[in-house]
Amino acid sequence: MARRGDSPFERSIQSSIIEALNENSCTVVRCRSADSVGHIAGDPDITGCIDGLHIEIEVKVFPEQPEPLQRHRLKQWAKAGACCCWVTSKAQALTFQKEVLAGRGKGRVLEPSEITE
Secondary structure (H helix, E strand, C coil): CCCCCCCCCEEEEEEEEHHHHHHCCCEEEECCCCCCCCCCCCCCEEEEECEEEEEEEEEECCCCCCHHHHHHHHHHHCCCCCCCEEEECHHHHHHEEEEEEEEEEEEEECCHCCCCC
């Protein structure tokens, strides 16, 4: 069963982000499945690691924004030391990856306005 807001277009953006981020050898990211055992409501769409740092990414279709529960989950991950963001495009996700590789973004939630080139 698809999550609310998990449209075919959103899944397409998620797939393009995963493919692009995984092109960098220091990055491994996967889509978190809503069907998986242990899935927690509101958890970000993409989870993984960039250069040894845990990352969480919520994907939205512009002009949508994360729901309050999704924002709360991102803040929980950031408080635990993860690098987190929510994005509306592959370009923003790639900029986020650069920010993480440059040592910025740990322990906070970056918004699209902070990671747009």
